[in-house]
Amino acid sequence: MKVNDDMNKEAVIFNIQRYSLHDGGGIRTMVFFKGCPFRCPWCSNPESLSTDVQIMKRESICMCCSAPDCMSCKNTPDECPTGAIEKIGEKMNTDRIISEIKKDVVFYESSGGGVTVSGGECLLQQEAVYELLERCKNLGIETAMETTAAVTIKDMNKLCDYVDKFLIDFKIIDRKKSMEIIGLDTDILKKQFEKIISRGKKVIPRIPLIPGFTAEEKNINSIIEYLKPFCERGEIQEVHLLPFHQMGSGKYKSLGMEYSMEKNPEMSDEEAYIIEEKFRKNNIKTVLRGD
Ligand code: SF4
Ligand code: SF4
Incomplete structure (x- = not known):
């Protein structure tokens, strides 16, 4: 497709990961947009937080x-x-990102994969994200988005037209606590999650299991209580559980940033299975991810 200048927006990208086997199904190209307005203490991608090149x-x-x-x-x-x-982060226009994506098209066809936009919070650079996804759709490429769904969505129609599958995080569900710890308003998350579901889109809720935060029994019970009706109505097929690991900890030091979770234990398999069992008992299908 020939594109004009209006179809070549720039975004700050911190990684384009080819041949990824997670985050959307099949073999995927992950495009990581830099910048996130939230501050999860356990964030394993501290290089994604600032929109600046670092x-x-x-x-x-x-x-x-x-x-x-x-x-x-x-x-x-x-x-x-x-x-x-x-150097972490680079301004790229969608021409350049698309040229990287095109290298993987052959894998999408054989594996049922596609492109996943992620972050940070990719919706911070919404115009470029919409354009990139529109161009992917024009090329017949399947698309997925990893998002908090808790930032302003400028155009819900475009978003739902261009994204085939959403992976939406549920962290701390209590609004006050979430605002205090992460700065994320769960009322906005729930409202937008429900709007996306009402459009009939495929949505996979993802729950990071962080001891002392999201993995607390009360929080897990509240997430189950919230998600259960969507599962019962068949609007959600499965949820992904992501046990806490310390793999991102070294990156904080490398960036000269403080990391408050250094002493927090990783989640054990036993603890993760106990939480998984709770979902199962509520007839919610889970995928326990170890990456
Ligand atoms: S929302 Fe994601 S990228 Fe942003 S701070 Fe939390 S874990 Fe990190
Ligand atoms: S001293 Fe270390 S950081 Fe500096 S140029 Fe040599 S290898 Fe690189």
């Missing part, structure tokens, strides 16, 4: 060639021979 310094692969340590090194990413200094 520098990340990885001590583990620094060979101290120009400075006594990685953090004090003044070299640019291009000057670093090991990749210990890395």
Whole structure:
């Protein structure tokens, strides 16, 4: 499809991950938009939070060639021979993103995959997201979106026209607590989640299981109570449970950011199974994800 300048918007992207086997089904290309208005203390992608382009310094692969340590090194990413200094985020127009996506089209056809837009919160860069998804649809590519659904949606029609499948996070469901801890208004989330469901879209709720936060019994019970009627009506087929891990912790240090969850234990398999069982007892199909 020939595109004009109006169809070539720019967005700040921090990763395009090809050949991904999660987050939407089949083999997928994940496009990660940079920037998130929320602050989950357990966020495993701290590099996604700011919309600014950032520098990340990885001590583990620094060979101290120009400075006594990685953090004090003044070299640019291009000057670093090991990749210990890395630029995170890049402005890309949709032409460029589409050209990356096209490299994977052959895999989508054989696996039932497609493109997943993610973040951060991809809806912060909504105009570019709509344009990218529209262009994917014009190419016959299946689309999915990972979102909090808790930011202003400028055009629900466009969103539902261009997205085949939504993966929507449910974290702390109590509005006051969610506002205090994450800054996320669950009233907005619920309203928009319900609107998307009412349009007949496929939606998979995803629940990060964070000990001391989302995995608390009261919170899990409240999420089950909220989601159960949608499952009973067949509007939701399954929910995904994502046990807490510490895989993102090193990135905080590399970015010079504080990480408050360093001492928090990862979720054990036993704890995760107990929570999964609660969903099952309420006839809610679960997928326990270990990635
Ligand atoms: S250039 Fe890279 S490898 Fe060399 S000291 Fe700086 S950060 Fe370390
Ligand atoms: S909403 Fe997602 S990207 Fe934003 S802070 Fe929470 S976990 Fe991180």
